[in-house]
Amino acid sequence: MTTRTQLPSAADVLVAADRIRPHARRTPLLDVEIDGRRVLLKLEHLQRSGSFKLRGALNAMLSGPLDDHIVTASGGNHGLAVATAASLLGVQATVYVPEPAPAAKARRIEAARARLVRHGADFAEAALAAAAAAQQPGHRFLHPYDDPAVVAGQGTMAAEIVADAPDVDVIAVAVGGGGLAAGTALPIGGRRIVAVEPEGCPCLHDALAAGTPVDAAVTSVAASATGATRVGEVPFGILTSHDVASVLVSDEQILNARDRLWEECRIAAEPAAAAPFAAWLADRVPGDRPCLVVCGANTDWSAA
CATH class of the missing domain: 3.40.50.1100 (Rossmann fold)
Known part of the structure; x- marks a missing residue:
């Protein structure tokens, strides 16, 4: 560390x-x-x-000024938490999930009005793509577990x-x-x-x-x-x-x-x-x- x-x-x-x-x-x-x-x-x-997962997503998003767009990667639950928190707080969210992510979790992420992107064979590959996408102005990458506020x-x-x-x-x-x-x-x-x-x-x-x-x-x-x-x-x-x-x-x-x-x-x-x-x-x-x-x-x- x-x-x-x-x-x-x-x-x-x-x-x-x-x-x-x-x-x-x-x-x-x-x-x-x-x-x-x-x-x-x-x-x-x-x-x-x-x-x-909603607890960590909310705390991280509320720990400072709200970003315009939260980008994250997830096997499913953190992505759904970010999508839910973003909806509650009035910000946009994009969630990268691995290709094998369960349909139940992907469906719920989209139902929470987040943009869903399937990428890679596992979480690590999805996370790399999400971190790259978060480099855009006004975007922030929110890690599902390696973040003190989470x-x-x-x-x-x-x-x-x-x-x-x-x-x-x-x-x-x-x-x-x-x-x-x-x-x-x-x-x-x-x-x-x-x-x-x-x-x-x-x-x-x-x-x-x-x-x-x-x-x-x-x-x-x-x-x-x-x-x-x-x-x-x-x-x-x-x-x-x-x-x-x-x-x-x-x-x-x-x-x-x-x-x-x-x-x-x-x-x-x-x-x-x-x-x-x-x-x-x-x-x-x-x-x-x-x-x-x-x-x-x-x-x-x-x-x-």
């Missing part, structure tokens, strides 16, 4: 919470018993735009958890580029984070093993949301200074967890959002009072 990068703090999360409050929902906690064990679920899939915005979700359930001792989150996990680390004091990734998208797991961000392969049923090929420098800088356990789950475990969230709780989560629940079902989430973040629901169940 460059020394010029200022990592966000817990204080930045509090400022972000005030900043985004007029536009973002405070999502509920659900206390359930499954297989004879109690667990809290943070229902962030009920957030506007269908995922936690990370602070995502941290508002965790701040709600500890305010509503102060006895929570572990929070489990799905990891793509690391923005949600890093944001979660900021306001939770000494509580532990369990960072859950698909076996086919292990960018944080590989970075922690290597001691630095490294490129990782992306092959998973959850890749549209957890398909970053490299963990962000900002998230990595935060997560390496906190108590983080890295857990990998298989696609089979993810899909089973997604189906059980529906059968047990009638929660319609996308695969990535079921990853923390998959880890918990496999007894990979410790603690006396764990909370699992159900982070998104942008899927079409008729095609799932």
Whole structure:
């Protein structure tokens, strides 16, 4: 990480919470018993735009003067969040997505009145094209996870958890580029984070093993949301200074967890959002009072 990068703090999360409050929902906690064990679920899939990503997009866009045109790249959820935030704030948005991006997410981005551009085989290729397009006057590139304001915005979700359930001792989150996990680390004091990734998208797991961000392969049923090929420098800088356990789950475990969230709780989560629940079902989430973040629901169940 460059020394010029200022990592966000817990204080930045509090400022972000005030900043985004007029536009973002405070999502509920659900206390359930499954297989004879109690667990809290943070229902962030009920957030506007269908995922936690709206928090970071709003905070980043409201942190300074509004740009005329926001350009971003996304596997889907961040793009939909930017499109939604841009519509709420009255600015234009262009979202680059990889060619394989799910139709459900692409359709919703366009429905939020953003311009959608399909480019490249993966997020990294889409991001390069988006960054180049953002060089035009009046345009700004907004990174989905490697941005201090985005990370602070995502941290508002965790701040709600500890305010509503102060006895929570572990929070489990799905990891793509690391923005949600890093944001979660900021306001939770000494509580532990369990960072859950698909076996086919292990960018944080590989970075922690290597001691630095490294490129990782992306092959998973959850890749549209957890398909970053490299963990962000900002998230990595935060997560390496906190108590983080890295857990990998298989696609089979993810899909089973997604189906059980529906059968047990009638929660319609996308695969990535079921990853923390998959880890918990496999007894990979410790603690006396764990909370699992159900982070998104942008899927079409008729095609799932």
